[in-house]
Amino acid sequence: MKRIAVFTSGGDSPGMNACIRAVVRTCVYYNLENFGIIRGYQGMIEGNFIPMKSSSVSNIIQYGGTILKSARSKEFFSPEGRKKAYRNLQHHEIDGLVAIGGDGTFRGASIFSKETGIPVIGIPGTIDNDLYGTDFTIGYDTAINTAVEAIDKIRNTADSHDRIFFVEVMGRDAGFIAMECGIGSGAEVIMVPETITTMQEVFDILKQGWNRQKTSSIIIVAEGDEEGNASMVASKVKEKFPHIDARVLVLGHIQRGGSPSAYDRVLASRLGLGAVEGLINGMTHKMVGIVNGKLTFTEFDECVSRKKEINQELLRITEILRV
Ligand code: F6P
Secondary structure, eight states, X not given: OOEEEEEEOSSOOTTHHHHHHHHHHHHHHTTOEEEEETTHHHHHHHTOEEEEXXXXXXXXXXXXXXXXXXOOOSGGGSHHHHHHHHHHHHHTTOOEEEEEEXXXXXXXXXXXXXXXOOOEXXXXXXTTOOOTTOSOOBTHHHHHHHHHHHHHHHHHHHHHHTOEEEEEEOOTTOOHHHHHHHHHTTOSEEEOTTSOOOHHHHHHHHHHHHHTTOOOEEEXXXXXXXXXXXXXXXXXXXXXXXXXXXXXXXXXXXXXXSOOOHHHHHHHHHHHHHHHHHHHTTOXXXXXXXXXXXXXXXXXXXXXXXXXXXXXXXXXXXXXXXX
């Protein structure tokens, strides 16, 4: 292994820069050459490679986003696209890849490494925390803190105006963000795709609150909840209780930005170093993660096919603490 390329792909997440820095600096430590690929798989197809040295990643650990930029490449789905990408890797004499991203990134990496034989190690970089094989993904901690900060502010105005706020958080089809920012902000209801929360349950929880003179409430809705998004849930509640003063807030991409938390920076540093050492030790087709505090490597296919479960204890906490 002489030359490694690193790229970020899919939705960006805070801590990706800290991770790129760790990959580049570990390569420098082991006397490996390093290239960054701009805009993920799309940049690989277009030949957008830049040489990286230690100073290329100076002063970036504290910044959100990704200096390598990110994209969701449609072209990479096709064998022709992947052939172009491989030709560019050969042209730059790359003999190992570090892919930072989420499940889509690893699906691509899995096919690509099987087709071409190029060694690839994945690093979980997504705010969704929905990857099997790691307790936490890079960016998740920052995203839930961003959401909690926003919800705290919403609670002030909800309280002043006796309103119910329906706050939609990201997570595609996973409820990790909703669950933890819901508990952290003391939300009355948390709706996640992993469990069924019926509208009747929502009505009952609201009524219980009113019975004890509660005048405002926060309902967190994960974007992939089975009852629909926050607007849909709000309409159903409004239909049942026309007297309520309801507002909908979609937190959206604000959750993907901002300076990474200390936790995300440390996680990114551990995983970046682990990925490069994994490649040096002859590993491929695996995602590096942290499980119970220890660095682990899990097959890409397992990471994307197995579902990471929501901690049942968190569900119980929600039910007990909202009364
Ligand atoms: O996977 C990260 C994520 O932020 C999801 O939570 C969300 O559903 C999706 O990306 C949004 O994607 P886009 O940036 O393409 O709108």
